[in-house]
Amino acid sequence: MSQEISLPLNRTVRAAVAMLSVSLFSLLTGSAHAQERMYVTLLNNAVVTYDISLASASDIASSLQNFTNTNLNGSRSLAFDSVGNAYVSNYLGNTISKFDSSGNFLSYVGSASNLNGPRGITFDSIGNLYVANGKDFTVSKFDATGAYVSNITNLSEPADVVVDSSGNLYVSNANVDSISKFDSTGVFVSSIATGDGPLGLTFDSTGNLYVTNSHDKTIGKYDTSGNLITTFGSGSYLDQPIDLAFDSVGNLYVANYNSNSISKFDSTGAFLTSWSTGAAKPAFLSFAPAAVPEPGAVAFGVLAASSILGLAVRKRNG
Secondary structure, three states: OOHHHHHHHHHHHHHHHHHHHHHHHHHHHOOOOOOOEEEEEEOOOEEEEEEOOOOOHHHHHHOOEEEEOOOOOOEEEEEEOOOOOEEEEEOOOOEEEEEOOOOOEEEEEOOOOOOOOEEEEEEOOOOOEEEEEOOOOEEEEEOOOOOEEEEEOOOOOEEEEEEOOOOOEEEEEOOOOEEEEEOOOOOEEEEEEOOOOEEEEEEOOOOOEEEEEOOOOEEEEEOOOOOEEEEEOOOOOOOOEEEEEEOOOOOEEEEEOOOOEEEEEOOOOOEEEEEEOOOOOEEEEEEOOOOOOOHHHHHHHHHHHHHHHHHHHHHHHO
């Protein structure tokens, strides 16, 4: 083959190799799919999702999709286990509904014998489920199989629960404006003073704790020692905030009960935008675990790019 023909074919080979690299990177990192969907429990017994990767509030609002509206009774909080199953607390039904990642109902966890007005729920790193019971002022613990283990008492209208990277449990006490901290065995450690009416809890990527002060209409930010760093938000952007959650790039989303809306703040606490949830009031917010590409999808990407590479090599040798 002449040098004049070989040169463009070499370019084809290089292009094919580049395509193979890009395809593998996209599939393995998930960048081939740009959506990032936030899950929102609504107080009309439904769970919906929004694509918060979209640029404008109107586009986010228009991306609304139903996740489930079955087997719920007073839906409140939502949390995901390590394999992507979704759990929703039923405040009126005294149960936790378990769904697969597609929204298909699987089973119930708990009953009236160990749950009483369940609100906020969360998992620890080994799959234990913690549930804040708003009616009997306790937190129930279930193991990874859904079996009841124990409860924590001496709380005051617990609203939400979160677990830090060391396994410590934090519980918001709406009646006494505080957050109770317990170690992984359930032993009380300390108390953190909050604003008026603390409800939702979450951590940022560096371990700072955030709480919605529902009556103050603010968000409180605390360091890993429980010291208040700052308070942000106001009645202009928040209206009885219930819960909050961070996306993958550090933006903070807050569910507003009174205004039927969700507010978005950047990582510094600066307000960015908001959108309406319509007639339904939002309760709790959550994000599913990062998706892992299916083996078949990776194989398909490799096969497609390899086919292009093979075609270029055959042309060169032909």
